[in-house]
Amino acid sequence: MPYQYILFEADQGVATITLNRPEVLNSFNMPMAAELQGALRAAADDQTIRAVLITGAGRAFCAGQDLAEAAPADGSPAPPIADIVRRTYNPTVRAIRAIEKPVVCAVNGVAAGAGANLALACDVVIAADNASFVQAFSKIGLIPDTGGTFFLPRLVGLARATALAFFGDRLSAADAQAMGMIYRVVEAARLDDESRALARRLATQPTRGFGLTKRAFNQSLANDLDAQLEVEAELQAEAAGTSDFAEGVRAFLEKRQPTFAGR
Ligand code: LHQ
Numbered sequence: 001m002p003y004q005y006i007l008f009e010a011d012q013g014v015a016t017i018t019l020n021r022p023e024v025l026n027s028f029n030m031p032m033a034a035e036l037q038g039a040l041r042a043a044a045d046d047q048t049i050r051a052v053l054i055t056g057a058g059r060a061f062c063a064g065q066d067l068a069e070a071a072p073a074d075g076s077p078a079p080p081i082a083d084i085v086r087r088t089y090n091p092t093v094r095a096i097r098a099i100e101k102p103v104v105c106a107v108n109g110v111a112a113g114a115g116a117n118l119a120l121a122c123d124v125v126i127a128a129d130n131a132s133f134v135q136a137f138s139k140i141g142l143i144p145d146t147g148g149t150f151f152l153p154r155l156v157g158l159a160r161a162t163a164l165a166f167f168g169d170r171l172s173a174a175d176a177q178a179m180g181m182i183y184r185v186v187e188a189a190r191l192d193d194e195s196r197a198l199a200r201r202l203a204t205q206p207t208r209g210f211g212l213t214k215r216a217f218n219q220s221l222a223n224d225l226d227a228q229l230e231v232e233a234e235l236q237a238e239a240a241g242t243s244d245f246a247e248g249v250r251a252f253l254e255k256r257q258p259t260f261a262g263r
Pocket of ligand 1: 064
């Protein structure tokens with residue numbers, strides 16, 4: 001499928017999706033969000049794709065909502081904000097959480113507003129050392145969306161989440177890592193190689209099990225311990241039914257490296 005606002009490439013089991021509106025720092029208009037959702041669906045449906053990598057073109061990762069679309073300068077009517085949130089961001093976050101394949105996010109520059117929270121919805125976030133995270137919503141009188149009110153307090157705690165949301169200050173990638181918001185920071189020049197290596201490595205692993213792990217983590221965000229222990233029993237049985245489990249055990253006993261197929 002041809003895309004106008006994103007790039008989509010499949011290679012070595014990894015689907016790489018690049019937000020591609022660099023002239024506006026890859027800020028989201030509705031068509032870009034629709035393309036991103038379509039690309040995530042394509043990645044979910046394609047059995048040969050075993051990991052997804054999301055990044056941005058140019059110097060930014062994503063500056064959140066395209067404010068020219070939300071509030072057109074020429075006075076033409078803007079779509080209702082709730083519609084933008086429901087159509088642009090909510091399905092995108094749901095798609096990232098629902099795809100039962102690892103989603104790596106390579107934050108290559110500033111991630112602001114919905115762009116910051118899009119990254120936080122991904123499974124593994126790796127950032128360039130010159131990247132930054134801004135809960136920019138407060139600067140324009142809005143609240144964090146794109147799952148920010150869900151993920152941010154869970155990742156960094158309510159005290160830090162509240163301060164980040166209220167002040168809207170730019171947070172360096174190093175500080176984001178230090179407070180547990182993201183997984184890893186690398187030299188900017190190494191981000192491309194390192195993020196691809198992470199995604200490729202994941203794509204060769206027991207990805208069916210990763211999908212089940214992700215399902216379990218998703219459920220743990222709402223469950224109590226008893227319910228979650230039961231989820232683990234059920235999903236462990238499913239994981240143990242995969243050929244990757246059989247291969248993993250066999251390879252261990254035969255003292256060789258396993259070859260996982262993601263099934
Ligand atoms: C932009 C944008 C942008 C358009 C840079 N839009 N052009 C949900 C529902 C409905 C409504 C609203 O929002 C939401 C969710 C949200 O995401 S709210 C938060 C929206 N995002 C922001 O408020 C961030 C706005 N951008 C910035 O604060 C800065 O651009 C950051 C801090 C991201 C980067 O600063 P700089 O590195 O200094 O770059 P810049 O400001 O010079 O931007 C470069 C160009 O990109 C510039 O255009 P120009 O023609 O002058 O080169 C900007 O106008 C454009 N741009 N963000 N969100």
